[in-house]
Amino acid sequence: MKEGVYLTVLDLIDTRQGTNNDRSFSHGNTLPSTTTPFGMNAFVPQTRLGDVRFFNSNDKVIYGIRLSHQPSPWMGDFAFIIFNFLGLNDKEEVEFLKSEDSELVEKYNKSSFNPDHTVFKPHNFSYRRLRDRLEVELIPTDYGASLRAGSLSKKIYFTLGIAEDGNLTVSDDGKELRGYTNQLSGSKYGKFGMYFIVKSKDCKFELVKKSNYVEDEHPMEMYWLKVKGNETIDYIELDVTTSYIDLEQADINYSSDIFFTYDWESKEQNSSEKWLEYLDKITVKHSNLSTLKTFYSCLYRTATFPQRAYEIKDENIIHYSPYTAKIEKGYFYLNNGYWDTFRTNYPLYSIIIPDSIPKFIEGILNISREDKYLPKWVSPDERGLMPGTLVDAVIADATVKGLLDREIVEELLEAMIFNATTPSDNELEGRENAEFYFDNGYIPSENSESVNLTLDYSYSDFCIGQVANYLDRGDIAEKYYKYSLNYRNLFDSKSNLMKPRNLNGEHLTDISNYEWGGSYTEGSSWQSSFSVFHNIEDLIKLHGGDEPFYQHVLELINSDPIFEVGDYGQEIHEMSEMAALQFGQLAISNQPSFHIPHLFIYAGYPQISHLILKQLMMNTFKYTADGFPGDDDNGSMSAWYVLNSLGLYQVTPGTDEFVLGISIWDEAVVKLHNNNSIVIKSDPQEPYLNVVESRMVNNIKYDLEYIKYEKLMSGVIIEQKLGVIPNLSQVSESKRPFSLNKII
Template sequence: MLPANRLKIAFVLLAASLVMSSKAQEKNYVALVNPFIGTGGHGHTYPGATMPFGMVQLSPDTRLKGWDGCSGYHYSDSAIYGFSHTHLNGTGIEDYCDVLLQPTTGAYKWSSEDYKSSFSHKTEKASAGYYSVRLDKYNVDVELTATLRTGLHKYTFPAGTKDGNVLLDLLHHDIVLDSWLEKKDDHTLIGMRQSRSWANKQTLFFAIRFSKPIGKYTVALNEEEKGALQKAEGRNIKAYSTFDVSDGKPLLVQVAISGVSAEGALKNLEAENADFDFESTLKKATAVWNKELGKIGVEGGTKDEQTVFYTALYHASINPNLYTDVDGQFRGTDDKIHTANGFTNYSVFSLWDTHRAFHPLQTIINQKRTADWINTFLVQDEYGGMLPVWELSANETFCMIGYHSVPVIVDAYQKNIRGFDAKKALAAMRRYAESNRFGLPFYMSNGFISNDKEPESVSKTLEYAFDDWCIAQMAKWTGDEQTYVQYLQRAQNYKNIFDPSTSHMRGKLGAMWYSPFDPREINHFYTEGNSWQYSFTAQQDIAGLIKLYGGKQKFAAKLNELFTTVSKTTGRDQADVTGLIGQYAQGNEPSHHMAYLFNFVGQPWQTQSYLHKIFSEFYKNAPDGLIGNEDCGQMSAWYILSSMGFYSVTPGSGQYILGTPVFDKVTIHLENGKQFVISAKRNKPSDFYVQSVTLNGKPHSQSYFLHTDIMQGGELKFNLGAKPNKIWGTADKDLPRTKIDEHLITPVPYFTGNDKKFKGQTSVEIKSIEPGAVIYYAVTPLHGESTNAFFQQYSAPLQLTQSSTVYAYAVKAGTQSKTIVQDFYKLPEDKTVNVLSKVNSLYTAGGPDALIDGVVGEANYRTGEWQSYEGTDFEAVVDLKQSKPITYVGAHFLQDVGSWIWMPKSVGFEASNDGKTFTPLGEVKNEISDKDYTPSVKEFGLPVQTTARFIRVKAINYGKIPDWHPGKGGNAHIFVDEILVR
């Protein structure tokens, strides 16, 4: 028992603690959220009502199509079609916007262009869990709030109105595969909507309950009124319910959704929204949001900075979405119904984006949910046959690249988050990484991906290598040494696409560097970016990457060049590449770790300077306050972590790299009951350079700290000043480090030239990026097979006089690299070609000779063998150098409708002996459907009997892209690769 005086002190301390706790809970974090941030520009967010990680996202729809309408809402719009119940948070592809309701007055209007209403932002309000607006056309005030699985509408009709209508539109937004609607009773509608957009087959059930009895009820099928059908089926169902609102009281509408069944939706409705108390529901939603947002408390900074922070935390608390009914049932990725056992099932995993910062953030503030998400991954593997890549409503969309559920699992496991089967997870990881998907077979056998085998080859090689490092760590922790070694070696494959002559990660066609090379060019070698934005992507082995660049000084110089070079990109237009500082792109995820890399070379003040610039210029309290797509919380999670003063450069390492904090004090309330505080002392608000750091009262000279430091609780203090301190964090012992220093590979050798086609003879030089490596080679006739007996040590450039295949590998310290293979083609010297049309600079196939080199392309336009002619006809003249008997003329063309490439409408051939006067030989019409999306190659050819020196070929372009295609109004491409004259 405590002595009386100590007992009194204990009570005083307890009372003080309770008061502090109560004050923390009383803080209205919701008031600091502005859901309109990101609804303008290219943020692609929505302003409507939702709950933390909830199933329902109840929000207005102002835009039906287009990239900036991916969330269904854009701040620049002035009309609302209605209020639907599912929305995506900042994605780059359209989907969702299911089950649209629109309150109206007067006569029924069935067309969306007729029933939509204008609105003003002056009457629009939004906060976490709440949205309201006035529909000017009908003078109806709309308020929205939500529970986890239901939305609640409140419609206040104009005074004196007798009849108020509510339209239900099941056709709205994407392609409906099937739907049905049933009037269950005078207050209730139930139904199902199955649709296709990004998700190939999204199945959603719903239950709608009105606070007033339905008076008149009318259904329309295919825009034709059918009266009060009790049950309707079809692909275009709309219905009006009319209510007596003459009492002046608002009409309330409850809507529950389910991926399982209409009965499941009704259960969800009964469990979460049994009454029609809007104020009570909103109060509960506000309380839940305050609890979620209160997991991180910030003090100091400006009011706008706090709003940006808490809106970021709000946006990072929306996805993934709950995808489990109240009874535990959910639809799996096998399209069957299952019951969650010991976990909660979720959906909407934008893993290419979110593995970088969003999931590392959640390992700090949402550990229980993180375990649920990982268990969701594992049942998706069990039922659907694979870990998710980009899963949406039980559909794998295969959007983006990599297998980035892996770092999410591994990062969580490294941080001691359990509650899932680690060995089962490792087996699932290996199943994906050893599959035949997306260039993986070539990656495994060759150590890199060539773009003629798989597009976006550089990005895929780099991101696969990081994921493989994560698998290696999981194997090591679970005692699987063989898998550890295998995947640690795969994790070094990034070395195989590093070009020392340019100091860039550079694409290959076959085993040769793609040329001409421009690191600013956005092309099909990279995912939403260019070489600049991928040349610092080896987070698993930054020490090895620095070595490739030639050491810390050269690496730092290249980093500086990244941030200071010209910001203009070249190549194809890529709307995602925004927020440029030099070629660094804050608006897209591949760049997000790069400002922190200065810490790895002892220049942390550079990191601090660029972070301050990003904070100041790219995150604002305005509708266009996000510089790029929100991407399911990643853009915001970057800001949350970075503004607190640190970032997870390498998920799975347990390291956080220090930056510079925005706020005076940040308190993280951990699930284990402890707190971690980050505080900043500065002489004036503009100070951001780190002068010194202490951790739990002790000097901290390292420019990083560990996840365990956070979880143990404590305080990280920054002392900030106006000028950079070029001593702190610069000693070798204080630098963060990721490195692979065992089971090292020997990188593949490379050819120094860039032309696999030659006339007469060519010289082939082979080099290695590995000092001291010995190269071996073999030469066979074209497409011949190599054997060990053919290989000999390389000492000088090879002289080729015939079409040949060259094999090569490198050996160092007894370790042999993968073998590279390259075909070399000797061009015919009995003809030339003159192209009269303008070729697209991204697809030249190396020049005009590609049209007469005898190499016929496959149905893959990215191989480098195809030439493109955009929005114009193709015309060329082949010169045979003398008149010859000709029995056949032809040309090879490609169709890939999904990539805007169509067969020509027709191909005509003409002959001449003087190159001036041409005689028609005939014309071949296209017979392949312009709506056939399967990539295909067709030879347009004619048997002829003539003697001529010149053959002219003219292919007529498909023309403008039609309205039924996503590229409507754009220019079609002609892709040609060979002109045949025999």
């Protein structure tokens, strides 16, 4: 394909975006997942054995394709399977059969491959094993995939790696494999596995060997199966289908999927159409091809999580629950950390796939039904990572946007209040030290991450208030709006930062502004002190007004990116990434800083925000293996880029407002589910134009710094006139975005 020429947006996407990582520095910590949008499984080339980062873009050897459920290396994988094909001549086969089992995986599964001649696409992964010249290709479906390998003239073997205490059987006719694998990564009941079926139409399997090895601390067993009857066909073709429930359900998933009846070309077309249905919801125009590639590679990543974990039987939606260890009714999704995704993913989904929001929310509610507590980080059940219970923001956002039935909202409000106020025997669930928080208005410094916990609880209280207000429960709304002001109890007027307080109420104001950890999460007081998403107007008043606040945020961005390791005791990757960016203390490499560039808008200086946002988008995001300034985290950083590139961002999920920024596109069109469109135009669009001088909305001059969700979804044309240098004329308070102070 010639540079600048492409057939569909799929040709612009390279799934290796953000895959060049190690433990000490993240360029995304992503995987090159071939899957379907929000599909059950991700299929990923495995280029390293025994490493939780089992793919790296720099590797030139491959061990096969992994069916993975790993949301990030920090979480680990579970219920995974490794597939491979290999070709042997007569002499090699003799040697293979004589080889010690312990050396088989490294000796025979391993092959060199050329990444530059490999297809890394959402809907197709294909490569050549240089060792034996086998052409291997995979096309995904919602519950499985089809694989094929060029048969050549060699003896073909199919290898399959599963958990050591899993199982695999070969059917009597040799055409079908059935099995189970159950590597765990935090399952509450110690059992969350995957059933699978592998079918061949033209060939037969013969099990010739089994060997043991270890994969990222998981004892594994590799099955070596000779493929018989391939001599007269060009390709060996296999179908794989999976289920979390049982083999009977795997059969249902296979027989109900028309995908498996197609020929190969039709399968690829079907897979590409599923992706295009999602990707074509946003069309952007730009003179720079690299910028287009970056956008669509990010947009692809926003649909790789959460992964579906529900299945359909007798027209009923069901799922296996890791909470009850039973089959339960309703939707269920895995692999989502709501501390990350509430900020960007769900606001984006509310625009481009609002019909999916009720399914996502039902999946959240089903966890509450089965385990009492709302989820924080699900993989495959509660992992309890990151502070707060910020799934509350996902619920409130869907509620105020009118995307949920009132009956469901009433149940959700009960779940939110229970989650906020009811201590759990399991430290992973509910609010940590909630009783002290409600009695005293803060979490004490004796608790790790006490500042971030206090701020996140305050914001969750606002979200509870929003849901209660929607239901006309004024008594509850008033109470939780009051709790949501608890962030005030940590504000230090000397440093204008949030500082911890101990059990005795003493304000520990002498803590260094640059010290990471302790009372702060993945940052210092600089990154953590501005997370008052729901009441920035009040935060400005605590600073003494617009000018002191403006100067303080300016200092944050213009200061040196220095840090002290603090309680972490060593330099962690988030510190390294912030320092490498050279954007001062603005660590856009991590989620707590996502909204900081927009804060100038709240102080009345929107064009400063435009300037910073454009510089961040154009200089810290790429479509390459070094594509992100930090961890992508379930697509949350990708969604940040997608939204901000359109000139839209929701600083306060749980309200119906999007803050207006600066679109980087000549033109962008968002196709809405109701046949309306959001059209965003720039006049003109050049790299040196950094600020929005004025806007027109539906051909009428528009001077507000936000736009309502309802207005967006009714169809709107936004035209922005761009300039070079920021105008420091201040915007009046009445034109600035939402703050709680405006309604209480």
